[in-house]
Amino acid sequence: MAKKIAILQSNYIPWKGYFDIINTVDEFIFYDEMQYTKNDWRNRNKIKSQNGVQWITIPVIQNNLEQKINETVVFDKKWNIKHWRTLQQSYSKAPYFKQYKETFEELYTNIGTEYLSQINYKLIQTICSILGITTSLTWSENYKIGEGKTERLVRLVQAAGGTEYVSGPAARDYLDVSLFEKEGITVSWMDYSNYPEYHQLFPPFEHGVSVLDLIFNEGPNSPNLMKTFNR
DSSP states (O other), X not given: OOOEEEEEOOOSSOBHXXXXXXXXXXXXXXXXXXXXXXXXXXXXXXXXXXTEEEEEEOOEEOOXXXXXXXXXXXXXXXXXXXXXXXXXXXXXXXXXXXHHHHHHHHHHHTOOOOBHHHHHHHHHHHHHHHHTOOOEEEEGGGSOOOSOSHHHHHHHHHHTTOSEEEEOGXXXXXXXXXXXXXXXXXEEEOOOOOOOOOOOSSSSOOSSSBHHHHXXXXXXXGGGGSSSSOO
């Protein structure tokens, strides 16, 4: 039986492309056993504001370079209140902000964890629900696999019963596709080009922002402006 798998690190309120990858597979595996990388998408993303594109960042503690994403914790206990306030200020005039205000206010106010992985998971899970994504969300640490880079991904896909591995385009530079093919696993690549524009506050239009921008501006129409939903 065919089964598509994607494996990525968790990101903070990711952009729409991240959710298109989730939507196109049967199982999405969070790979947060990987090293935490500073100034990356793990703990920050971009939103649109009156002042243009703005970074919104969860302040975290990095004790050493070997620290894993799932070991990373926040150091400002009020980060969630500050972020929710920023989102309100930026999107209160968006057409569908009121429709989702209660959901995200409840989530941010009662985030209930200091671990970055769990924060990201809770937000991604909620956004998947809003977009109607039913993909199974799991963790790489639930599977017993060995070491290696591409080899580890191959074993992870095998352990999950996958027959196809869906990857983001950036991995073309380092992924050894032959190792997948040797095990009978097909590799396919996500295409992030030619997304349609949508109604967005504060022009000029910017694609590379958090999916919350799309949701607050387009509401139930959001999946129609993505790539892997039946438009």
